[in-house]
Structures are given as structure tokens and as C-alpha cells.
Amino acid sequence: MELSQKFKTQWENQFSRLTPNNCRLLLAVSGGVDSVVLVDLVQKAGFDFEIAHMNFQLRREESDRDEIFVQTLAGKYGRPAYLKGVDTTGYATENKLSIQEAARALRYKWFGELISDWPQLPAGNWIITAHHADDNIETMLMHFFRGTGIQGLTGIRAMQEDTRLLRPLLPFRKQELLTYAKANGLDFVEDSSNASDKNTRNFFRNSLLPQIKDVFPQVEDNLLHNMERFTGVAALYQQAVAAQLSKLVEARNGEWHIPVLKWKKAVPLQTISWELTRHYGFTSAQTNEVIKLLDAENGSYIASPTHRIIRNRNWMIISPNATTHAKHILIEPADKEIAFENGTLYLQQSSNRQPVTGTPSTEAHINFDELSFPLMLRKWKQGDYFYPLGMQKKKKLSRFLIDQKLSKTDKEKLWVLESNKKIVWVVGHRIDDRFKITENTKAVLLISYLK
Numbered sequence: 472m473e474l475s476q477k478f479k480t481q482w483e484n485q486f487s488r489l490t491p492n493n494c495r496l497l498l499a500v501s502g503g504v505d506s507v508v509l510v511d512l513v514q515k516a517g518f519d520f521e522i523a524h525m526n527f528q529l530r531r532e533e534s535d536r537d538e539i540f541v542q543t544l545a546g547k548y549g550r551p552a553y554l555k556g557v558d559t560t561g562y563a564t565e566n567k568l569s570i571q572e573a574a575r576a577l578r579y580k581w582f583g584e585l586i587s588d589w590p591q592l593p594a595g596n597w598i599i600t601a602h603h604a605d606d607n608i609e610t611m612l613m614h615f616f617r618g619t620g621i622q623g624l625t626g627i628r629a630m631q632e633d634t635r636l637l638r639p640l641l642p643f644r645k646q647e648l649l650t651y652a653k654a655n656g657l658d659f660v661e662d663s664s665n666a667s668d669k670n671t672r673n674f675f676r677n678s679l680l681p682q683i684k685d686v687f688p689q690v691e692d693n694l695l696h697n698m699e700r701f702t703g704v705a706a707l708y709q710q711a712v713a714a715q716l717s718k719l720v721e722a723r724n725g726e727w728h729i730p731v732l733k734w735k736k737a738v739p740l741q742t743i744s745w746e747l748t749r750h751y752g753f754t755s756a757q758t759n760e761v762i763k764l765l766d767a768e769n770g771s772y773i774a775s776p777t778h779r780i781i782r783n784r785n786w787m788i789i790s791p792n793a794t795t796h797a798k799h800i801l802i803e804p805a806d807k808e809i810a811f812e813n814g815t816l817y818l819q820q821s822s823n824r825q826p827v828t829g830t831p832s833t834e835a836h837i838n839f840d841e842l843s844f845p846l847m848l849r850k851w852k853q854g855d856y857f858y859p860l861g862m863q864k865k866k867k868l869s870r871f872l873i874d875q876k877l878s879k880t881d882k883e884k885l886w887v888l889e890s891n892k893k894i895v896w897v898v899g900h901r902i903d904d905r906f907k908i909t910e911n912t913k914a915v916l917l918i919s920y921l922k
Contacts, residue, residue, distance in 0.1 A: 494594040496520040505601035507659040526556040605645040727789040751778035802846040814922040839914035843891040857894035858904040
């Protein structure tokens with residue numbers, strides 16, 4: 472069967488809901504044989520498409536040559552062409568990325584912007600790339616040697632709904648594309664950098680795989696079959712993980728709470744801990760630290776760029792770093808300003824040791840010497856108690872709130888500040904007598920509350 476017919480059949484099997492009548496395609500075209508063949512196959516399949524080419528300005532005259540070629544190619548097929556030049560090297564330096572990572576980020580951001588401006592068709596607008604089976608093999612091997620979970624061994628996904636991305640050439644080998652281009656008289660350009668092993672992918676393509684083939688001639692076919700098997704394994708794996716996490720994690724007001732004892736009994740602990748935390752910005756290298764946190768002191772935590780995991784009594788709490796959304800907020804000695812749901816706390820250390828007998832609702836004067844950091848700012852809960860300023864006996868916070876004649880709504884909005892499981896301040900109401908300033912106080916923490 473000719474490649475154009477195989478392509479059409481594969482599309483109908485894999486992307487059956489996308490037809491020439493209900494979607495529009497944006498083809499990412501470099502000018503190389505893969506993308507040139509893609510254009511021809513999509514044209515023969517009858518789809519409405521346009522072409523996009525990003526000039527990364529990495530190969531000087533050759534980059535400009537590619538841009539001109541793609542523009543001419545678009546004219547040949549009578550299709551609009553979007554052309555854009557970018558400073559890839561500058562972007563990589565500014566964002567601390569490799570050249571390959573920078574190029575990927577730049578092109579997919581631009582592609583997404585282009586299709587978002589198109590009129591919406593029933594099945595939507597889609598970005599199409601020319602990744603093929605050989606690319607998939609190289610990607611799987613790079614994931615394997617770099618270190619990956621089971622999902623990384625399944626290779627490149629053919630469809631990504633969230634980014635509107637399709638890769639319809641994944642079932643086809645590079646040699647098939649070359650044969651098709653020759654048989655149909657398709658011109659294309661060669662990227663001279665493909666001959667260099669400085670790029671990781673090129674090293675796998677030009678050096679590693681050929682040497683492995685000397686020992687295992689069928690290695691590429693075997694890897695493709697393995698990816699199919701790993702895809703099934705990954706599906707079963709995700710089902711098993713999801714079942715465990717559903718029993719382990721409780722969602723509470725934008726946070727995730729996990730009982731410490733349940734987490735510690737999870738089997739296998741390393742795998743479950745990684746799957747539990749990776750969605751919140753934690754890396755696989757942090758998994759052991761997360762596990763150590765299960766036996767850490769109250770108030771201990773570990774942070775990712777977006778979240779914190781906090782040990783709070785018998786619970787582990789995964790809370791966003793954006794404090795205006797968090798329900799459990801850790802405060803360190805160096806913190807000066809904490810924004811939270813009800814307003815902002817301003818913290819300042821002072822040497823003013825004048826004892827305070829009455830605390831205004833907008834200020835708290837705390838004996839710094841009695842504090843254990845990090846402090847915890849959280850919503851109050853049933854069972855909380857404290858020693859109201861001036862009293863030597865503890866009082867349930869629920870009774871205190873009744874005495875204060877707070878409405879149901881006001882009670883729901885109430886927060887407390889605690890130190891090592893002890894309430895320091897019922898925010899906006901009263902401090903705990905155990906943290907009042909005395910003649911022996913050496914340092915004071917002044918907290919101002921702005922609603």
C-alpha cells in the first residue's frame with residue numbers, strides 16, 4: 472500500500488473524529504524531508520491547512536535558506552505561510568535553558584498563539600508536527616538513560632488534547648518518508664547540524680543506535696514493540712496508582728491532606744510518594760526528602776517552585792506557595808509580610824519589652840523568646856483551645872467565639888497563629904497568655920493585621 476493511503480487509513484483509525492470537513496490544521500514545517508512529506512500527505516488527504524515556520528537563527532545563511540524554501544513550498548500548495556524569526560540563543564540564556572529546550576518553548580508558544588486566533592471549527596484547530604517512528608525511538612532511549620518513570624518509556628504521544636497537538640507520522644519509519652519523497656519528486660532541504668553529535672538526539676541517532684544495531688540488528692523494531700507494550704503497562708500502572716491515591720488524599724479547600732500513618736504504610740512507598748508529589752512541582756530527586764518528612768518534627772516542610780508539603784501534627788498538607796490561596800501558611804523568622812485570605816500580616820522584631828495587658832484587634836505583641844519557628848497561620852478548627860490573655864486556665868476556642876458573640880460567617884473566616892501546636896494569637900481577637908510579654912522578655916514580635 473502506498474504511503475499516502477496508509478497515512479489516510481492510519482488517520483481515520485487514530486483520529487477518527489477529525490475529518491477534512493470539521494477541523495483546520497497548522498503544519499509545523501522546517502523544510503526537511505519529514506515535514507515536506509507531511510505537507511504532501513495532508514494535502515492529498517483533503518484537509519484544510521496552513522503552514523508555520525520558525526527561523527531560529529542558529530545556522531546563519533542556512534536558516535534563512537530554509538525560511539525561503541518553506542515560503543516557496545507554501546506557494547506551491549497554494550497555502551498561507553506564517554514565518555517568524557527569533558533570537559533562540561538569547562532566549563535560552565535569559566531563561567537558563569538549553570538551545571533545544573528554548574527552541575521547543577518558542578515554537579510551541581507561537582504555534583498555540585496562531586491557532587487560537589483562528590475561527591473555531593466543530594472539531595477545533597490543531598498543530599501538526601512531523602515526528603516519526605525513528606524520532607520516537609530516540610526519544611524513548613533518551614528518557615531511559617536520563618531517568619524516567621514508566622510513562623517516559625511509552626515514547627511520544629500521538630495526540631495531546633491540552634495543547635491541540637497531533638503527530639500523525641509516528642507509525643512510519645524515516646526510510647518510508649525518504650522513499651515517498653523520491654518517488655513523488657519532492658524537494659527538501661538538509662539541516663547540516665544533523666551531522667553533529669553535539670546535540671543529544673544526534674548522538675543517539677548517529678552514534679549510539681548504529682553501534683547497538685551491530686549487536687542487535689532488530690533493535691529499532693524491538694524498541695517500537697516495547698513502546699506498545701509499555702503503553703499498556705503504563706495504563707495499568709496509572710489505574711493502580713489512582714486507586715491508591717484516592718484512598719490516601721483528601722482535598723480540602725484548595726489543599727491536599729494525607730494522614731501521616733496512611734502515607735507511611737503505602738506500598739511501594741517510593742513510587743506512591745513520587746506519584747503523589749510530582750503533580751505539585753516536586754522532582755524525583757526530592758522523593759527521599761519527602762519520605763524523611765514523614766518522621767520529621769511538627770512544622771517541618773519541603774518546598775517546590777509551586778507548593779509546600781507541611782508536616783502538621785498527624786497530617787501531611789500539600790499547600791500552594793501562593794499564600795492568598797493556602798489554608799496553612801508557614802512563617803519563618805525572616806518573613807516581614809504575609810498575605811492570606813483575610814488580609815495581610817506585617818511582622819517586625821523589636822526590643823521594646825514593655826509588658827502589654829490589652830492587645831488591640833489589629834495588633835499582637837508576642838514574646839519572641841517563647842516562639843518556635845516556623846509558625847503556622849491556619850483556619851481554626853473544632854477542638855482548638857488556648858489560654859486567653861489574663862487567664863491561667865485553657866479555654867476551648869469554640870466557647871471563646873460564643874462569648875465574643877461572633878456570627879456564623881465571622882467564625883468561618885477566623886484564623887489562628889500557632890507555634891509548635893500551641894495557639895499564639897486568635898488573629899484579630901486575643902493572644903495566648905503563654906506568649907505575653909513579661910519583665911524577662913528579651914525580644915518582641917510585633918504583628919500588625921490589616922484586613
